[in-house]
Amino acid sequence: MYINWARRELNLKIVYYGPALSGKTTNLVQIHARVLPEARSELISLATAQDRTLFFDFLELKPKKILGLTPRIQLYTVPGQPRYEASRRLVLRGADGVVFVADSELNRLKDNVLSWCNMRHQLAEQGIVWAGFPLVVQLNKRDLPSAIALEHFLRAMRMDGRFPLLEATAIEGAGVLDTLRAIVGRVVTRVQQELKETAPVR
Amino acid sequence: MAFTYLASEGEMEELGGCLRFGRRDIFIQPAQQRAIENAAGHLARETGAIFVLVITRGGQLLHARGQHDEVDLPVLSSLAAANMAAGNEIARMIDKHEAFQVLAHEGGRRSLLMCVVNEHLILLLLVPRHEPVGWVRMQMQEAARRLAGITPNLSAAGAAGRTESDDGDLAELTDQALRDLWTG
Numbered sequence: 001m002y003i004n005w006a007r008r009e010l011n012l013k014i015v016y017y018g019p020a021l022s023g024k025t026t027n028l029v030q031i032h033a034r035v036l037p038e039a040r041s042e043l044i045s046l047a048t049a050q051d052r053t054l055f056f057d058f059l060e061l062k063p064k065k066i067l068g069l070t071p072r073i074q075l076y077t078v079p080g081q082p083r084y085e086a087s088r089r090l091v092l093r094g095a096d097g098v099v100f101v102a103d104s105e106l107n108r109l110k111d112n113v114l115s116w117c118n119m120r121h122q123l124a125e126q127g128i129v130w131a132g133f134p135l136v137v138q139l140n141k142r143d144l145p146s147a148i149a150l151e152h153f154l155r156a157m158r159m160d161g162r163f164p165l166l167e168a169t170a171i172e173g174a175g176v177l178d179t180l181r182a183i184v185g186r187v188v189t190r191v192q193q194e195l196k197e198t199a200p201v202r
Numbered sequence: 203m204a205f206t207y208l209a210s211e212g213e214m215e216e217l218g219g220c221l222r223f224g225r226r227d228i229f230i231q232p233a234q235q236r237a238i239e240n241a242a243g244h245l246a247r248e249t250g251a252i253f254v255l256v257i258t259r260g261g262q263l264l265h266a267r268g269q270h271d272e273v274d275l276p277v278l279s280s281l282a283a284a285n286m287a288a289g290n291e292i293a294r295m296i297d298k299h300e301a302f303q304v305l306a307h308e309g310g311r312r313s314l315l316m317c318v319v320n321e322h323l324i325l326l327l328l329v330p331r332h333e334p335v336g337w338v339r340m341q342m343q344e345a346a347r348r349l350a351g352i353t354p355n356l357s358a359a360g361a362a363g364r365t366e367s368d369d370g371d372l373a374e375l376t377d378q379a380l381r382d383l384w385t386g
Contacts, residue, residue: 002228002262006235011262035383041276046284055284058261060276063379067370071379074262074280090287094260177384181377188373194227 001096001191008065011072012187015092017119018101019111020052020080023140026170027101028057028075031180034173035061053079056091073184080115092122097134097187099179101170102157104139104147109156116157134186136164138179143169228258228322230353235265237352242267245327245345249338252312255326256319256349257282264323282326286316304339317342320350 002011016024025045032043039062046055057077062070076095078088092098100119102112123130139153150167159165164182168175230238242254246267253268255275261283263275286305293300307314313335317325325346329338 002230002258002260002264004230004235004264006230006232011258013260013262034385036385039383042274044277044281055288058277058280060280061380061383063376063383066375066379067372069372071376072262072276074276076280086291087288090284090291093287177380181380184380185373185377188376192372 008069009072010069012096013074013094014097014183015095016077016099016101018080019103019115022080022101022103023170024077024101025053025057027176028059028077030170030173030176032059053077055087089122097183099183100137102137102139104141104144106146106148113157134190136179136183138166138168140168140170142167234352238265241345241348245341248341249329250333252328257324257326258322259283259324282316283324286324315339315342317346319346323353
């Protein structure tokens with residue numbers, strides 16, 4: 001989080017994390033396509049020739065001023081392929097919240113688990129306290145005939161309802177805004193709570 | 203309503219930094235912002251820069267000076283910070299005690315130089331190719347030293363300002379603002 005009191009700006013960084021090909025970039029593509037052009041930056045993708053994320057995708061949203069504050073919400077994705085571990089670490093640095101994008105395809109369950117563990121490890125490495133950290137899980141590709149049952153997914157990932165889980169079919173835009181609203185809501189609530197706790201009594 | 207409160211230095215110390223999420227948040231106070239703008243303006247004049255940017259190491263733009271109307275600054279800021287971060291990871295792989303203080307990209311018509319200010323900030327300059335890079339680099343490093351003095355510990359400044367209303371539901375209003383952006 002970066003707050004510029006002189007310019008009344010609140011800058012937030014949200015990272016979309018998850019296994020390769022789970023739909024992280026698709027989320028940003030859909031947001032970019034569906035948000036008013038004057039309220040967003042260009043979408044940039046540092047990708048390979050095969051359109052796989054090499055470093056990150058980036059998109060900034062600029063909602064209207066709220067309580068005298070101009071929010072700037074910066075959305076990043078990480079590269080999902082295992083070989084890009086170092087890049088993921090760099091992108092995750094300074095994140096105010098994370099969306100974990102999981103793949104509903106049954107045979108990608110192991111990849112989901114590995115990526116989830118990898119994320120937890122990287123957050124811990126950065127000294128982020130897991131409890132209370134703003135995190136939302138998006139179970140993507142719900143339109144697949146072979147999509148995993150929700151209960152099976154929760155059990156395999158050992159998610160006991162501690163994190164909000166949203167179902168999505170990002171390629172069609174379904175669930176994309178809901179996911180964004182969920183993570184931004186948690187991050188902003190945390191920010192306001194932090195400001196209240198740390199500001200001296202008037 | 204407006205931000206009406208700025209803590210005293212003593213109060214800031216009591217805040218004890220902002221590591222609630224286990225990471226360093228950055229808070230810029232109005233006096234620091236003015237000093238940053240002055241330093242960037244001085245650097246732009248001395249080097250003939252097309253523009254000067256002050257960016258957080260997380261890729262968030264803090265100040266822009268010069269002709270940048272045709273540039274998407276949020277995108278440029280995020281790319282610049284990523285470039286610097288990647289460069290420093292490369293440096294660490296070569297020698298774990300090494301860090302690149304300056305990165306330069308020399309183009310046919312323009313050169314772009316970046317410099318680490320401190321743990322929080324990066325300075326970026328775009329200069330015409332005819333400006334001597336050695337001179338520009340020297341001026342940039344001098345400006346970086348000045349900026350480092352202005353912004354020694356931005357996270358320790360804590361939440362020294364306040365939102366305009368403690369009663370306003372920032373999350374609810376942000377949610378509404380996000381829905382307003384959505385075209386379907």
